[in-house]
Amino acid sequence: MKIGQKIIRLDCVDSTNNYIANLIKEGAISSGSVIMADEQFAGKGQRNAQWLSSAGENLTFSFFLDGVNLSVERQFLLTQIVSLSIVKMLKNREVNAEIKWPNDIYVKNKKIAGILIENQLRGSLIKSIIVGIGLNINQTDFGKFSATSLRLEKDEHCVIHDVLLGFISVFNEKIKEIHSSNLQGEYLGKMYQRNLTANYKDKTGEFEGEIVGVKENGKLILLKNNIEHHYNLKEISFL
Ligand code: BTN
Numbered sequence: 001m002k003i004g005q006k007i008i009r010l011d012c013v014d015s016t017n018n019y020i021a022n023l024i025k026e027g028a029i030s031s032g033s034v035i036m037a038d039e040q041f042a043g044k045g046q047r048n049a050q051w052l053s054s055a056g057e058n059l060t061f062s063f064f065l066d067g068v069n070l071s072v073e074r075q076f077l078l079t080q081i082v083s084l085s086i087v088k089m090l091k092n093r094e095v096n097a098e099i100k101w102p103n104d105i106y107v108k109n110k111k112i113a114g115i116l117i118e119n120q121l122r123g124s125l126i127k128s129i130i131v132g133i134g135l136n137i138n139q140t141d142f143g144k145f146s147a148t149s150l151r152l153e154k155d156e157h158c159v160i161h162d163v164l165l166g167f168i169s170v171f172n173e174k175i176k177e178i179h180s181s182n183l184q185g186e187y188l189g190k191m192y193q194r195n196l197t198a199n200y201k202d203k204t205g206e207f208e209g210e211i212v213g214v215k216e217n218g219k220l221i222l223l224k225n226n227i228e229h230h231y232n233l234k235e236i237s238f239l
Contacts, residue, residue: 001175003032003063004168010035012055014042016062017118017132024064024120024128031066031128036164043134044116046103047234051114057139058149059160059167062132070126070178076218077178078117079103080187082131085171086113087190092166095153098192101211101220102233105135106192110148112136137163188213199239200224202231206239 013019016035023029040060043051053060070077083099090097090105090112097113100106105113116132136142136149137158150158177183188194194211200222201207210223219230 001031001065001067002172003065004034004165004172005032006030007034007036007164010037012039012041013037015040015044015051015132016060017044017116017130018042020062020064020130021118024130029064031064034061034063034164034168036061044132045114045134046116051116051134052145053134053136054139058137059133059135059163061164062130064128064130066128068126068129072119072121072124072126073217075117075119075126076102076214076216077183078126078129078131079115079218080183081174081178082115082117082133082171084183084186084190085167085174086115086133086135088174089163089167089170090150092170093150093154093158093163095150097190099187099190100192100238101214102218104192107148107153110146112148112150112153133167135163135167184214184216193238201237201239202229202235 016037019035037060039055043053045051079102083103086105087097095107097105097107103115104111113135118130119126120128136147137160138151139149140152197208197210199206200209207224212223213221219232220236222229
């Protein structure tokens with residue numbers, strides 16, 4: 001599996017993820033194709049949120065991978081590969097980033113990138129995936145949001161297309177590790193707030209807890225009153 005053989009650049013689109021979904025319906029996209037847009041007018045985030053990004057200042061792109069053939073129980077592997085690829089690409093630019101479970105990319109306490117993966121299933125198999133990534137590059141004002149960008153971290157203007165090419169080359173190496181036993185360890189090593197006491201909120205309310213790891217199925221493992229609890233995405237928030 002490889003991405004980036006074909007890169008299509010659009011001026012403006014609702015969402016690069018939706019654009020790929022439409023191409024899939026028409027049977028008009030090949031595996032590995034990358035679609036980037038200078039502007040999205042209905043960018044999608046996780047948990048049904050919007051993804052806001054100033055036109056022309058950031059990298060907003062999606063890619064399509066066909067023939068994934070991974071069972072749904074193992075879909076977290078894809079999250080790990082994409083997150084670790086972004087972290088490595090940033091590291092190559094001397095920016096130290098961490099993964100705020102499950103797949104937000106943070107530099108210190110600010111978000112620099114977000115990932116939205118949408119699966120196409122056949123029975124219990126993931127047949128293909130659309131991976132959408134929003135990476136803050138040259139934007140410097142995020143209003144009320146606690147966010148950062150490459151420009152803010154490096155104090156220099158960055159060429160958006162070069163960042164995309166950097167990601168593609170790291171991802172094409174990382175995807176080869178999909179069945180490597182080391183992936184989980186690598187992900188744990190990059191987890192934001194792991195082994196630190198911090199505030200969280202679950203259905204019982206706010207509490208002090210400690211992230212200790214993540215299950216193979218992607219559930220977060222958190223110590224609360226010294227007891228391990230396992231959480232799905234919608235069951236826990238970071239405070
Ligand atoms: C998140 O952190 O909430 C995920 C954000 C994902 C944003 C990217 S931008 C490119 C692609 N197209 C979309 O509509 N969303 C993703």
